[in-house]
Amino acid sequence: MFLxxxxxxxxxxxxxxxxxxxxxxxxxxxxxYYSFCRYSVLRPPRWVGLANYRHLFVDELxxxxxxxxxxxxxxxxPLGIAVALGLALLLNTGVRGLSVYRTCFYVPSxxxxxxxxxxxxxxxxxxxxxxxxVLRRLGVxxxxxxxxxxxxxxxxxxxxxxxxxGGAMVIFLAGLQDVPQEMYEAAEVDGATGWHKLWxxxxxxxxxxxxxxxxxxxxxxxxxxxxxxxxxxxxxGPVDSTLFYSLYLFQVAFADFKMGYxxxxxxxxFALVVAATALIFKTSARYVYYAGxxx
Numbered sequence: 001m002f003l004x005x006x007x008x009x010x011x012x013x014x015x016x017x018x019x020x021x022x023x024x025x026x027x028x029x030x031x032x033y034y035s036f037c038r039y040s041v042l043r044p045p046r047w048v049g050l051a052n053y054r055h056l057f058v059d060e061l062x063x064x065x066x067x068x069x070x071x072x073x074x075x076x077x078p079l080g081i082a083v084a085l086g087l088a089l090l091l092n093t094g095v096r097g098l099s100v101y102r103t104c105f106y107v108p109s110x111x112x113x114x115x116x117x118x119x120x121x122x123x124x125x126x127x128x129x130x131x132x133x134v135l136r137r138l139g140v141x142x143x144x145x146x147x148x149x150x151x152x153x154x155x156x157x158x159x160x161x162x163x164x165x166g167g168a169m170v171i172f173l174a175g176l177q178d179v180p181q182e183m184y185e186a187a188e189v190d191g192a193t194g195w196h197k198l199w200x201x202x203x204x205x206x207x208x209x210x211x212x213x214x215x216x217x218x219x220x221x222x223x224x225x226x227x228x229x230x231x232x233x234x235x236x237g238p239v240d241s242t243l244f245y246s247l248y249l250f251q252v253a254f255a256d257f258k259m260g261y262x263x264x265x266x267x268x269x270f271a272l273v274v275a276a277t278a279l280i281f282k283t284s285a286r287y288v289y290y291a292g293x294x295x
Contacts, residue, residue, distance in 0.1 A: 035263035045260065052264035062265070064240055065248035071154060072244065073221035076161045081213050084165040085206075088172035089198075102173070109166035117230035120160045121147065147231055150241040157242060160227060168213045175209040176202070207288040215277055222273050225250065245269060 035052055037045035056062050087105055091098055108116065123130050124146035132143040146156040183201045192200065203210075225246035228236065234251075236243030249269070253262035 031263040031266060034260050035267050037260045039260035039263075040257045041259050042257065048260070052261050053268070055261065056264065056268060061240065061243065061248055065236075065243045065245045068154065068241070068243055069222060069224065069245040072158060072161075072224060073218060076158045077214065077217040077221055079158065080162055080165045080217060081168060081210065083162050084168035084213070085172050085210075087165070087169045088176055089202075091169075091173055092176045102170070105169055106166035109164040111164075113226040114230055116163065117160070117227045120156075120163070120227075121231055124156050147242075148238060150239045153232075153238060153241040157227060157231065160231075168217070171209050171213060172206060175206045179205045204289040208290060211280070211284050211288050215280060218276055218280070219273055222246075222269060222276075 034045055036047060036049055038048045038051075039045035091101055091105075095101065124132075126132060126143070126145045126148055129146070131146070135143040144152040144155075146152050179202060183205075184197055187197045187201055223246055224244050228242050228244050228247050229250070232238075232242050232247075234247070236247050236251075245265075246269075249262055249265045252258050252265065
C-alpha cells in the first residue's frame, strides 16, 4: 500500500522536480527579471524597465547580428533540406550497400561541432586548404578567401552546414518507406514521368517530414553559435560578417558583462523563434498532407 500511495509518488519524483525548479524554472524567471535591469554580475541589478529592449533597436551590432542570422537561416535551412532530400531519394532507389552509404552520410551529423569546425577551418584555408586546391585544379585561378574574406565568410559557414544533413536525410528516408507504392503505380498508369511522381506523390507524403525539418532547422539557425565561435575565434569576423545572434549575445554577456542586456537579447530571440514557428504552423495546413487524417 505504501508504494501505491500518492505521497510515495511525489516523494520519488521530488529530486527531479527540485532539479527542474532549481536548474530550469528559476534561471528562466531570473533571466526575465534581469532583462528589465542593468546588471553586470559584479554589482546588484538595478531596475531600468524597458531600456534594454529599446536599446536593441538602436544597437548597430545587434541589428547586424540579426541580419547575419536571418541570412544564414534563409540559405542554410533550404539548402540543407534540399541536399538531405536528394540524398534520401538516391538512397531509396534500392542501391546496393544501402546501409554503408546511409552510415557514411549520417556520421558527419554526429561528429562533435568543435571537431568538425576545426576540420573545415583546414579545408577552407585560402592557401593550403583542400577546397581551394580542388578549385585551382578545375581552373579557378583566384579561388575565394572563404573565412578570411567578409564577402565569403557566411557562404563558407553555410557550406559547412550542408555537411551535417545526415539527421534530416534519415528522417526523409524513413518517410519514403511509408509512401504507398500503389500511388506510384497509379501515376505511371496515368502517364506520369519521374518528375511528376516526385512532385505529385512523393512531396505530398513527405510534407510532414519537411515541416518537421524546417522547424528544427530554423530553430537551430537562430541559435547558431559553436561553429561560428570556433571558426572565427569568437570574434565574429572578418568585419563582423559572421557575428551571429547567439555569438553576439555571448560577447555581451561574458565579455562585456552586460547580463541584463544579454537577458533581453535572449528573450527577444525566444520571441522571434516562437513567432517564426507559429507562422509556419499557421500556414502549414495549406501544404502539409497527413495520410489517413482528416484535413
